[in-house]
Amino acid sequence: MTSSLGKLPSLNALKAFEVSARHLNFRLAAEELGVTQGAVAQHVRGLEAELRVKLFERMPRTLALTGEGRSYIADIRRAFEIIARATVELKPQAVRLTISTTPTFASRWLIPRLPDFTARHPGYDLHILATERMSSFQADGVDLAVRYGKPPFGTGLATELLFEQEIIAVGSPALLTKRKPLRSAEELAEHTLLHDAHNFWPEFIERLGRPTDATFKGISFSQTSHAIEAAIAGQGIALTNREFVERDLDEGRLVRVLDGSLPAPANFYLVWQRYRKSPAIAALVAWLIAEVGTTASKD
Structure with missing residues (x-):
């Protein structure tokens, strides 16, 4: 079956022509294509011979497209763009x-x-x-x-x-070198409490036992992640979901500083x-x- 497209020039020759037309230099075209300068020049000469048209004017240090070359390169570039787009669209999309x-x-x-x-x-x-x-x-x-x-x-x-959610109290190991875990609200009052928007501390303190008159120092954060980062940095004790600090506990950046946990609402x-x-x-x-x-x- 005869192709309706007729005989097409070599794709390598067309590519050599297109790259040479962009750089107007066979040496730079050869560097882009990863071949020798002689190979590029030979592809272009072969294309010109096949088309029976001169595509470039050869000058000492550069090239210049002829009128036929300017007309031909516009269509060749569109053809390469169509091939590239069709190839991208053919690939499975994520x-x-x-x-x-x-x-x-x-x-x-x-x-x-x-x-x-x-x-x-x-x-x-x-x-x-x-x-x-x-x-x-x-x-x-x-x-x-x-x-x-x-x-x-x-x-x-x-x-x-x-x-x-299992809410636990965590802090940097550096905070608890003498006593760990803490046992009372009085001991807890010696440390800064790191609060987030959920504010589970009042309920957690009540679970330590008898009420206390201790005054608690605190820093408040709008996001739990910031309270956790402050705890890792040794700035105080945070209450957080155990799932959020599991890796920090495993790798020693944090330790549990109070026994027990609090179920979240x-x-x-x-x-x-x-x-x-x-x-x-x-x-x-x-x-x-x-x-x-x-x-x-x-x-």
Whole structure:
């Protein structure tokens, strides 16, 4: 079967012509193509012979396109652009997944674990939308949300418990070289308390035993992650979800400074649109739950 395109010039020759036309120099064209200057010049001469048209004026240190060369290069460049675009569009496109989380969950739990997910699912393009504002599935293009609260979260939404909150008191090992763990509210009063927006300290102090008249020094933060960073830096004692500091405890950046824990009034849930039947969302949900199981298996 005869091709309707007719006989086309060599693709290598066309590429040599296109690069030479950009640089107006065979040596620079050869450097870009990774071949010798002689090979580029030979490709161009062969193309000119085949077309029976002179494409360049050869000068001592440069090249100049002829009128025919200027006309031809415009079409050749468009042809290469079409080939490049068709090639890109042919390749499988990454599946984009947008996860809505709080800033603390993103920085203290999700981001350190992401390399494992991306290694297992290289075809997924993740976008982390970290904000204290409750994002909209439709308006913000959210595929999966991690929400702190109690279900139900809305009609048409599927929900899966990610983990229950266990609130523990943590601090830098440098703070507790003499006494650890602390045993009373009086001992606790010797340290600075690091508060976040949840402010679990009053309830936690009550659980230490009898009421105390001790005056507690404190620093307040709008986000739990900042209170945790201050605790790591030795600035005081923070109350936080155990899941958020598991790695810091394992690696010795933090220690538990008080026995016991406090159950939180709400927990962390995975939430997504029930009608979305997406293998990508299912894979992400399964991986998140498995990651919590990995942490639990260490206990």
